[in-house]
Structures are given as C-alpha cells and as structure tokens.
C-alpha cells in the first residue's frame with residue numbers, strides 16, 4: 001500500500017540507495033508527487049510553487065546520508081520544511097505581565113470564532129486561569145445569545161451589553177470589559193468580534209478600532225480549515241486589517257487535509273497556535289507543527 005506521500009516517495013527511491021547525491025531527474029519526479037499531494041491537501045497554488053522550489057533546491061544540494069535511502073531523505077527534507085513553515089515549535093500564548101491578558105478573536109462569519117471563544121475559555125480554565133468572555137459581536141442578532149450559551153458550556157462568565165446600554169457600540173463594550181475583568185478578578189479576557197461572510201471594510205475597521213481600544217496581548221485569526229484555496233486571500237486581508245499575532249484553525253475534524261494551515265502560515269509568517277476539532281468544548285488544543293506535517297504528508 002503506497003497511499004501516503006511518504007510511502008510513495010520512499011518507494012520511488014528504493015533502488016537508489018547508495019547514490020552520493022540525487023540527480024535532477026530523480027528530484028523532479030519527486031517534486032511532481034509532492035506538488036500533487038499538496039494540491040490534494042488544498043494548499044494554495046502560489047504556496048505550492050514556492051514550497052516545491054525550496055524542496056528542489058535543498059534536495060539537490062544535500063548529500064544523501066548513509067542512514068536514509070534517497071527517498072527517505074527527500075521525505076525528511078519535505079517534513080523539515082513543512083514543520084518550519086508551520087512554526088517549528090508550538091507557540092505558546094503571550095500573557096500580560098499585569099492581568100488581565102487580552103485575547104481578541106477575528107475572522108469571517110462562520111469561521112468558528114464564537115465556538116472557539118468557549119473552547120479557549122474552557123482550556124484556559126484547565127490551565128488554572130479565570131477567563132471572561134466579551135460579546136463584542138453586535139452585528140448578528142443572535143451572536144450575544146450564542147456567546148452566552150457557549151460561556152455556560154465552558155463555565156465562564158460572559159460580559160455582554162445590557163439592552164439599551166452600549167448596544168451597537170462594540171468598541172465601548174470591549175473597553176468597558178477590561179474594567180469589569182479587573183473588578184471581578186478575571187485574569188484573561190477573550191473578546192469575540194463580528195465577521196461577515198466576505199471580507200468587509202466596515203467590519204474590518206470595527207475590528208481594528210477594537211484592537212486599538214483594548215491593546216490586546218494576542219489577536220487570534222480564526223480560520224476554517226475547510227476554506228481551501230480562499231485561505232490566502234482571507235488571511236492577507238485580516239493581517240492587513242487587524243495585524244493578528246497568531247492563527248487558530250477550526251474545523252480540523254472535517255475532510256480537509258489541512259492545506260489551509262500551510263497556506264496561511266507561509267503567506268503571513270504568523271504562527272498557528274491552536275486547533276479546534278469538533279463541536280464539544282474539549283475538542284481543542286495547542287497546535288503541533290510536526291503532527292500537522294504528518295497529516296499533510298499522509
């Protein structure tokens with residue numbers, strides 16, 4: 001069975017053991033396999049091109065080591081590069097020296113922000129924190145309600161505007177929430193913001209205004225792992241709009257092989273910090289670049 005890319009590459013090169021260096025012909029065959037696998041995994045085309053270009057160069061210039069056959073060697077190069085783009089080590093959350101730590105969430109509507117807010121709170125509690133959720137998505141009529149439900153499931157306090165008080169002004173709600181957090185001794189504040197189905201200048205400006213008002217320690221861009229080829233365009237727009245500090249991949253439990261992860265990491269240079277894999281609060285955790293590389297290569 002040679003279903004996985006690693007297996008296919010290893011098989012292609014089985015007979016080349018002992019060659020001092022890989023030839024261009026050897027490498028080009030491999031690059032075609034890698035390109036196909038990455039496109040199958042929904043990695044954006046420009047990212048595939050840049051990536052395979054680097055692999056080709058490295059594969060041609062490296063001596064084949066005694067311990068690995070040439071196929072395994074290329075697999076190792078591909079794996080190293082993937083892990084490198086995906087951020088190398090798991091990047092940990094940046095906490096404020098003086099609480100509360102402020103984490104702002106941004107992303108398209110439906111990306112999974114509200115769900116993620118609950119999961120993040122649940123996870124922070126398991127790490128010994130006292131998180132608070134802030135409903136600064138006042139765009140969708142049901143968003144505040146939804147955050148309250150999610151907060152209940154996570155066992156976290158939700159700060160939401162009272163009807164008639166601050167309604168329609170998410171910047172004010174976010175700003176006020178910091179005082180509330182201090183008074184109620186919450187050490188982490190998670191601010192949920194509004195998104196639309198497409199990239200929208202007005203909402204991007206609103207997110208940027210919230211960012212300026214609360215000066216967050218982290219701005220997490222939440223992206224649906226199933227988004228495929230659109231990942232690059234969306235990530236670029238949010239990077240420009242809110243200058244996010246890290247990425248969260250949601251819906252990694254779907255069919256997608258997670259190519260969006262690679263596209264976003266390569267194009268923005270920002271680390272992927274968390275992955276969300278289902279509807280339950282527990283289906284969430286820190287992102288591990290090496291495991292994602294395995295998934296893409298498999």
Ligand code: GDP
Pocket residue numbers: 107108109110111112113114115116195250251252253254276277278279
């Ligand atoms: P928001 O508009 O960005 O706040 O997105 P929501 O949190 O409302 O999520 C949109 C939909 O995706 C909801 O139906 C969620 O239940 C679902 N969802 C969110 N995260 C995940 C996930 O990790 N896996 C799956 N399968 N569904 C998710």
